[in-house]
Amino acid sequence: MTDHGHNHKHASHKTLTKADAEKALNLVLDSVISAIKSHHNINITGFGSFEIHHRKAREGRNPKTGAKMKIDAYNQPTFRAGRKMKEACN
Structure with a gap:
């Protein structure tokens, strides 16, 4: 929705x-x-929490060519569902 x-x-x-x-x-x-x-982390009781996870720089591969490439470090926003949210989904 x-x-x-x-x-x-x-x-x-x-x-x-x-x-x-x-x-x-x-x-x-x-x-x-x-x-x-x-x-800052956000926690909405019963709904879930939003956090930032830092991802380190790493070496990856181009899926088309197979060539090695550098993937820069970045911050990944994540969501973790709370108990009420999990219960509503199941």
Whole structure:
């Protein structure tokens, strides 16, 4: 489900308008992105946690040619589902 679809669904079941639901979702997403950019971990109890994992530079291969190539170090954002999220999925 896209953000648009989620906002519409939430707005139709609650007292929030579609615009208010979209603003609320955008506020949460902007907060998570801002914290991740600052290298802070975010934990939303029951939902899950967002973390940054640093990946070291390494040597890889081009899958088409097989030539060796250098893969630079980078920060990988990760999400780990919380208990309520896991239970809802199973």
